[in-house]
Amino acid sequence: TAWGEGQRDRYTIASYVARLAEQDGTPIEMVNYGQRGWTHFQEMVLYEQRLAEGPAPDLSIFYDGANELTTQSLLTEAVPSHTLAYTYAQKLAGGTIATEFVQEPGGRDVVADAWHAYSEHSAIHKVARLFGSEAASASTAQGPATDRDPGGGFVEGQDQEEDGGVSNYDITNQDGIDAGQVYERGKQLTMALSSQYGVRSLLYWQPVGFDGEPQRLARAELTDPTIDISDALAGHDDVFIDGGHTNEEGARLVAEAIWERLGPAVRDWYDDQ
Known part of the structure; x- marks a missing residue:
């Protein structure tokens, strides 16, 4: 806004x-x-x-x-996320994640704590870790991204626009x-x-x-x-x-x-x- x-x-x-x-x-x-x-x-x-x-x-x-x-x-649990998490998760479901890492800045100060909290509790990071732990390949012939299951952690039945954005919160x-x-x-x-x-x-x-x-x-x-x-x-x-x-x-x-x-x-x- x-x-x-x-x-x-x-x-x-x-x-x-x-x-x-x-x-x-x-x-x-x-x-x-x-x-x-x-x-x-x-x-x-x-x-x-x-x-x-x-x-x-x-x-x-x-x-x-x-x-x-x-x-x-969009979520089934209270975690930090963003309005496009559902869309991104669907796109990840149809792609390939070759590398998975979480990098923290040095030192356990408030900056590191902030990054660690976001990385550990962000819904999109959870989805990335989920797919990273499974086979690092996915068929690209599964249909459009808006038809794919975004994985756990998301509320089912979200209506989406052509660009994947959720339209019915x-x-x-x-x-x-x-x-x-x-x-x-x-x-x-x-x-x-x-x-x-x-x-x-x-x-x-x-x-x-x-x-x-x-x-x-x-x-x-x-x-x-x-x-x-x-x-x-x-x-x-x-x-x-x-x-x-x-x-x-x-x-x-x-x-x-x-x-x-x-x-x-x-x-x-x-x-x-």
Whole structure:
């Protein structure tokens, strides 16, 4: 969502936040690392990479929620994964895995712990290990990838589009609980990284088009410092272009909700300079 699906570059959430900062007399440089379909665990891994490369930012902002629930609806257990795990697993089922390895960075610091946790509990890694332990060949005449069994760990009966993407996320109450819990696990690693590099982080839980029991159960798992702005678009159903993405007006409204807490943090930063 932060990536700006269906929005022009100057009218994404990040762009609106930057304009709000300038209007308040506290201009900031915003770098938008949002990606389509990513969950917080993926963001955390990228965050570690960027921090390691340096220099560290003064503030980091995370915006999550919708992909956490859709991802968990694909899985039979609460593990870190991503929205395309089912599709990738099907493609792996029809291919050849010649080499299997898990490489950890040296030293048992928070970075190694993050990578180890992701490698050990990621659904796509489990699928890769499954196929790597069996015969390293598979017939390519099994039909299209969307017809193949993706292997264990996935919910059966997912409807897919031609490109393999899942089109009918059937989100259960348990998926909501799992989404909140997996998010919290990733968040603890994110906050540890922020502490290690001296970065103040603000984390937001996003509004979605349909707010049912699974969504409420996910929010019930959230702990500080995550800021729940799931009601930021209440009464503005017309801004949604699908279950999670909004038009440019929706991005503006979300940016205003984000700035309510981000603004004071930016002003504090200016005061400290």
